[in-house]
Amino acid sequence: MRDNRAMSPPWRPTRFLRGSVALHAAALAGVALGPELWPWALGAVAANQAAILAGGLLPRSRLLGPNLTRLPARAAARGEVALSLDDGPDPEVTPRVLELLAERGVRATFFCIGERAARHPALVRAIADAGHKVENHTLRHRHDFALLGPRRFLREIGAAQDTLAALAGEAPRFFRAPAGMRNPFLDFALARLGLQLVSWTRRGYDTRNADAADVLARLTRDLAPGDILLLHDGNAVRGADGVPVLLEVLPRLLDALAAAGLRPVTLRAALD
């Protein structure tokens, strides 16, 4: 399996997860010592389980592990922002996106789905050859991804890692979960594979919102240095004219970034 394991430190659960384990143990011990305490123990465990669930359902939460939602301060100080494009490569949309980015000399980060990458290897090479970065967005983009256990996380993400590394010529360093949803085992799997979880600062909902002006407004509201913007070259919704909304939004977004004096860079460039 191609990964960055040699470089990765051992997994260390967040303080919240370690506290959750301690709370479960204390609840069990409490009930063993004083059976009449069971309603309190059950209430505490239920509240904790609800917090764990919320931590997995909220894409920008850090309860379950490290999660990059903005570029570091030093990148923001350089006026950098990151454009990330998910769910590709797409044979119709991705080449147009590459043209639009090339016209402006802009580099972006593509979170590719492993199986789609394997179906369109030339597109993955074109992304990498143009100086963009290919990162890991799972092998199949399963809708039940957030329900998987540690072993299936390792298989699903590890297989994508192998495919993407072989096609792009460089192993992904970043991972994004489908719809941003996960559970406590994901952090363990990412630590094993040497991958860093990235979500976003803001998204335009360009897989379901066909109104280009509205998508653009969502992406550019409170636009600031250090923002990570989420777009989709795969699963892009189409407007009434049949044109993928992303292709209408992207040139205007690049104009807005230029007008604001912001410089789009890849996640790797911003973090190095």
Ligand SMILES: [Zn+2]
């Ligand atoms: Zn996705």
